[in-house]
Amino acid sequence: MTKRRSASKAFAECALADQTAIVDDIVKDGTDAHKKAFSFFKNFRDRVTGGYYSTPEGWKAIGYVGNTPMIEFPGPPPEVLKHLGLE
Numbered sequence: 001m002t003k004r005r006s007a008s009k010a011f012a013e014c015a016l017a018d019q020t021a022i023v024d025d026i027v028k029d030g031t032d033a034h035k036k037a038f039s040f041f042k043n044f045r046d047r048v049t050g051g052y053y054s055t056p057e058g059w060k061a062i063g064y065v066g067n068t069p070m071i072e073f074p075g076p077p078p079e080v081l082k083h084l085g086l087e
Helices: 016-026 032-052 056-062 078-083
Strands: none
Touching (some): 016 032
8 A cells, every 4th residue: 555644644534635545545456465455445335335225215316116015016117028038
């Protein structure tokens, strides 16, 4: 990881530009210096994302309408059938 003047500060105390640079360094995969940080960040990101998209706010953000009672099921949209070759 690249040394910065802010390296002696806690992450939250760093300027936004320094925080962004630190995270940019972490997400660079492929170098030995970043493997542990990248692995941690990837797992953290995946869990935060999964947590958000399993909330009502996350469902609304992606247009999820599951768990909604329906009088009748209209079937899959035509574009889905076309994609599956079942048109």
